[in-house]
Amino acid sequence: MSTIIGLIVVFGSVLGGFAMSGGAFGILIQPNELIVIGGATVGTVVISAPGKVLSRVMAAFKKGFGSSAPVKQDYMDLLKLLYQILALIRREGVLALEPHVSDRNASSLFSSYPKVMHRHHAADFLVDGLKQLVDGCSAEELSLLFDAELETHHDEAHQPVGLIRTAGDALPGLGIVAAVLGIIITMGHLDGGPEVIGHHVAAALVGTFLGILLCYGMVAPIATSIEIQGNAESRFMLCIKEAVVAAARGVNPQIAIEFARRSIFSDERPTGPELEKAFAELKGK
Secondary structure (H helix, E strand, O other): OOOOOOOHHHHHHHHHHHHHHOOOHHHHHHHHHHHHHHHHHHHHHHOOOOOOHHHHHHHHHHHHOOOOOOOOHHHHHHHHHHHHHHHHHHOOOOHHHHHHHHHHHHHHHOOOOOHHHOHHHHHHHHHHHHHHHOOOOOOHHHHHHHHHHHHHHHHHHHHHHHHHHHHHHHHHHHHHHHHHHHEEEHHEEEEEOOHHHHHHHHHHHHHHHHHHHHHHHHHHHHHHHHHHHHHHHHHHHHHHHHHHHHOOOOHHHHHHHHHHHHHOOOOOOOOHHHHHHHHHHHHHH
C-alpha cells in the first residue's frame, strides 16, 4: 500500500506542478513514446534474465507493491515459538522435536503460530535447522549451515533487485532514444509550419521526460523497497539462527532467546518485560 501511495504522490506532484505552470495534459499523452520506452525496457530485462531468473524478477517486482517486512508482533510470535521449542529441548531432550520437524503441518507447536509459518523461507530455515539438530549436528556445524543458507537467501533476493535497478538505469537512455526518433519524425515535417513543428518537438521531449520520471520516480524506489523487504526477511532468519545455535551450545532457553532478541532492530524489538509477560502466559497454559 505504501508503494501505491508513494507513486500517487510522485505522479500527482509532477503533473500538478505541470498543470500549475499552464501545461496542457494532452501533449503528455504519447502512447508511441511509451511503447518505445516500455517495450525496450521489458526487452532488456528479458535479455538479462535467462531461465528462472525472469520469474524471480517478476515475483520480486510484484513484491515491491506489497509489504512483507516483519513487524514487532511478528518477532514476538517468533520469539514465543522459539522459546517453546527450546524449552521442549531442555525438558525432554532434542529427540522430542522429531515428530514436530518430520511433519510440520501436523505439529501442534508450529500450527500455533501461523504467521511465522506463513513466511516460507523462515519456516524452512527453522525446521531444516532443527532437523539437523535432531540428527546430531554440532553447534559449530549448525552455525556454518545457517550462514550458508543466509548467504544463499541474500544472493537469491538481491539478484532480481540488481536486474530491476539495471532496467531502471536504462530508462533515461531509452527515453533519449524515443526523443531522437521523435526528432527524426519532426525533421520530416519541417514544411508544416511552427505549430506543427512545435507539436512534434514537444511530443519527442515527452520521451525523455517519461524515461527520467519512470527511472527515478518509480523503478528505482520500487527496487529499494524490494531490497529492504529482503533484508528484513534475512534479519528474521538471523533471529532464528541466534536462538537455535545458542541452544545447541547448551545455553538455557531464556538466554538463548535474549541472543535472538538482541539481533532485532530496536524499533521492532519486543522489550524484556513484554517477553517475560508472554512467557509467563505460555507457562500458565
